[in-house]
Amino acid sequence: MYLTLKAIHVAALVAFLGNISLAMVWKWHADRSRNPAIMAHVLHGVVAGDRWITVPAAAILFISGLAMAVLGGLPLLHTGWIWKASLAFAVSGLLYLYPIGPDQRRMERLALAAHGDPAALDWGAYAALSRRWLLFGLLAITALLVAMALMIYKPIA
8 A cells, every 4th residue: 555655656746846847937938939829828728737636636635645645654743854844845735726736827918918919918917926936836846855855865953
């Protein structure tokens, strides 16, 4: 049972980190087009990807990780690498709740409002949201990589 949970946990991590990383790449490519219709389309895909891949993968990560710790007899709050990784995972999730998730929906609405006309897009507002989305997105990914490293290396201290 433990190894099955571990395989599920690793698969969820791959889906989770993969979707987040690819969202950043696709958004960067769409923004470079400076075409609001393409930007809105990609942001719609990013939001849908979060709904259908990122959020379920996060839930699977949490549940499978908790189940493995319980099966392994590890005290969650007294095992340093578990609570530190859980904290990093929570930080990433909180950054998604605000500002990442709301910002990507705001950028999508701005791009949609331009109706494909680059002159109609509020580039200043879009650029400000985009910079904040990227900054906090990188922070969220960094927190996830820290959590992943803690789970792999399981430091004693």
